Amino acid sequence: MEWALLIASVGTVALALALSYRPVGDYIAWTFTTRKDWRIERRIYKVIGVDSNHEQSWQAYLRSVLYFSIVGVLLLFLLQRTQQWLPYSLGNDNVEPGVAFNTAISFVTNTNWQAYSGETLSYTVQFVGLTVQNFVSAATGIAVAIALVRGFAHRRSGTIGNFWVDLVRGTFRILLPLSILAAVVLIVGGVVQNFNGYVDVNTITGGTQTIPGGPVASQEAIKEIGTNGGGFYNANASHPFENPTGWTSLFQIFLILLIPFSLPRAFGKIVGDNRQGYAILAVMGTLYLASTFALAAFEFAGRGTAPELAGAAMEGKETRFGLVQSVLYASTTTLTSTGSVNSMHDSYTALGGMMPMVNMLFGEIAPGGVGAGLYGMLIIAVIAVFVAGLLVGRTPEYLGKKIGPREMKLASMYILVMPILVLGGVALSFAIPALRGSVVDESLANTGSHGLSEVIYAFASAANNNGSAFAGLTASTPWLTAALGVAMLLGRFLPIVLVLALAGSLAAQDKVPATAGTLPTHRPLFVGLTVGTAVLVTALVFFPVLTLGPLAEGLL
């Protein structure tokens, strides 16, 4: 029964995604290749002083990304530190500096890890700060991915596009229209949208209750579409005002997956070979399905004392959604760097709880966050191409671009970043006595393997810019706020630096024509190899810590 429901749900989402793959993907490709500017865009370019016909070198592109993001962090930090004097403060005090720092980074890096509780921020901060970053951080991710795709498409070119143009177009042509459409659907589905603030009501039983209102549907739409994940409320998508029914839950899953799963089409379109897009899509899809079904199998089996007593692993899950919608949501949100939740991953069975962790440790590539998923997957593909190229006896090439020492250096460094951040962060938390004291005494509510899992999860979530949390970990301690902040920052921008450098080095190359000796990168064999590379890279690095955490807990 559960399996049938799961397959039906997955099938529904898959069908909707299949129908939108071509139109959305083609639309994204058009957005970033057309030479025509909209009037509103021209006005913006005039204000910020950008010539939309001027393409940037990868260094210039990178500088633009970094400047823009640094300014974003500073603005967001200032907004939070001054919120009590700004309009719509709702009586909230200024956010304390550590949390403000963490939150600013979190939203600029598209992580949306919420060290704060949603209800402690004013509407102004939510709207001008968080929502704006929900759009532009997502647009930045897409822009970087498109820049890499241009690297593959360009020949002997010193440029990879213009960041400001990509940013503006991504926001105004893709994210805004989609969000408006989605918000309308969500409102129809019952998600609240108002500026009511907190309303105190008397209940029938005579008690009083505070009902929080707010512009939820609009923020919800971009939260999912931009794979941001920062909920309006602390309970995120398990809150009935954010996610009222099973249908809205399924719709939100569709929204989360829409752009990440359509980007391969845009990739194929821009490089001029749609089959390449299908191949990347196949890799993402395979990993997505395998992981989702594995999670479902673990949860449906419901091993452990509590689930066996209760009859099902329902702890931490909403009865509105049941096992199936919870599992599907958990899998989707952790495979896309979204991090919004409609159930508490911490309460999953031990092995079930491992899957969201593993999903993030894949490096958020199946299909990953908007943009970030595509460039992460292309890096894996580059490594797969390299090994495959050696195996067929040719200097490896991907889409006609040679994968030489420079390309390998950048790709190798890319795959180094995340493991070092995660393992390093977790190890430091336990290795240095003072930090260990803080983590064990203040942050951890659980001990032993499960406690370890919570810390691994936190660092995996931060370094991969996911933002979801294993509840039970108090992350507002100075060490974790700072360490996770740094992990988010480096986990976002080091890869971007490497990706843009790779884009530059690819764009400068000429294209090698494909011959019978060229390894085709659109066939099932290559798809399989890329899936294998992604799994192996993760498995080999994280097997030991997973053994100490969820495996030790779950293999009873």
Next chain:
Amino acid sequence: MSTRTHTPSSPEASKQPAAAAPRKTLAWEHVRAAFPGALRKLDPRAQWRNPVMFIVWVGAALTTLLAITEPFLGGPAPSGGTSVPWSFTWIIAVWLWLTVVFANLAESIAEGRGKAQADTLRKTRTSTTAHRVVSYHPDADASAEEALIEDVSSADLRLGDIVVVSAGELIPGDGDIVWGIASVDESAITGESAPVVRESGGDHSAVTGGTRVLSDRIVVRITSKPGETFVDRMIALVEGAARQRTPNEIALNILLASLSIVFVVVALTLNPIASYPASPASITVLVALLVCLIPTTIGALLSAIGIAGMDRLVQRNVLAMSGRAVEAAGDVTTLLLDKTGTITYGNRRASAFVRLDGIREQELIEAAALSSLADPTPEGKSIVDLARSEGIEVVAQPRGEIVPFTAQTRMSGLDLPDGTQIRKGAGSAITDWLEEEGKRLPSSELAELDEHVERISQSGGTPLVVAVKSANGGRRVLGVVHLKDIVKEGLTERFAELRSMGIRTVMVTGDNPLTAAAIAREAGVDDFLAEATPEQKLAYIRKEQAGGNLVAMTGDGTNDAPALAQADVGVAMNTGTSAAKEAGNMVDLDSDPTKLIDIVAIGKQLLITRGALTTFSIANDIAKYFAIIPAIFMGVFPQLAVLNIMGLHSPASAVLSAVIFNAIVIVFLVPLALRGVKYRPMNASKILGRNLAVYGLGGIITPFLGIWLIDLLVRLIPGF
């Protein structure tokens, strides 16, 4: 005028450079000879260049230190809650050292194979006495017979010196012959005992120092600086001293280094993390885990693979001036092949006799054969052969007067004692000869002849008209011999094979486009370049390269030099000029242009071997994890026994078995690294599928079996 002396190059005939050791992939003597070198390489400074093996070296040193200090610190530390036998650290240390030694051994064996060859080459370099011409006058005294000659050591020769070499003497240095012709024994370099002819001018003027003049006397201008001669470069190459890392090797090294870094991070962070839910592993176990995880298999064999790849070329008598060229050979997408000698046999052959109306076939064939009996050219011989195969035998020694071919008459033939004259030659020459007395031939006969000549030319052949003048003045055109370029056997299949590998073949010829097209069609090449001049060749290469193609070509003449230099892989023939040899990045000592195809295969094989062992090495990690990880933490988490799917006996035996497997697998793969993975020309997908199945899947399964088997033995050690 030049005499091309092709040395035979069938597989049986292709010889090893003179004193090369017998080529078995791996013989015990090779291993024994390599041992001292392997031990010398234990020096950390030698290991530093290879990050993977350097980590193993550091691990081995660390465990040795631990093993020594342990007894004073109360025996081996328990690991992850389990105690280990006292001998554990010692045995692990020994196997880690063995891992390093095995890697060194692989490299030493690979190098050793080149050493023997280098030694013989070095002997040719021993200084000889050179007869230097003190003041050379190229015009007045080209042969330097009157000039003053002084004897100096060959080591003192400078660029541009003129020396005289007489029969029986060694040529003192690389140079070009400026005067004379001589037969030269080049066996010291090529292994080919048949002497070759070298002469001034033309494309065969280059001589190599250390080779011996067998006859005649030549004057040579030295073209190399001391210490930079051809032989010097060869020695450096075969010894691997001049081995530079190729781009691809560098890229692979980067990948391996980054994998190593990741695993160092995994190992370093494991204990702090384990200290919370479990208890830390001992340093020995951590080192063992690290060494098993980093790609030691490929790290250990990488340089051996590279050296062996160069060596495989040397075995085929090809010298690559850089490893880069070998690798580029694997990537070549366009092959420029000279028609003559490469695609077709050097000479045309008679393929048919075409008689004119009213002439008996027998008469034509007899006349053609008679006129060719005294013709020493291969074309002439082929006419006699064809006549014989048609059942017409002519007397071996014709009576009469032989009329040789001259450039003026453009025909050859025989004047019989009875006054009959037989001639064969180009159509216009024969008709001119028949009409020289002013009497025109009947126009019907001319028209018929023209038709045949035209048809044969159209098909790419060469028409040879046969005619007779009898003593009484009767004159008749008998018919036409169809001479044809014969495409070498098996080439069409070879080109199809190349096409399936994604390589385009281009035929280069001086023939007219018509002839070229016909032969190109017959041979099955993808494109041709007719009436090719060196400039056109160069332009063609540039055009191909502009389209992103990698071009390989062979050449021997000085006018080939620009094209050879422009091509990504330029193979100069050893018979060629020094200019050509200087311009190319490979030299084929056998001067066999067909070998280009083998070179491509060797280049591919080199990459495939690297890829196969990398895949194997990484795939091995899965089994090693399943051996070591449960073993480390089973003391604290007994439930991890589920992961011990190999059923290894104890934590200590599991860790040791993994380490032993890791070391031994290197030894088992040395022959593969030296020999190279077998390469079959197929399309890329098929090759990938096959190699992934063998080295990917095999790499996952083999260590499970191997570690399990080793554990069966290890558990017999007391305490394990």
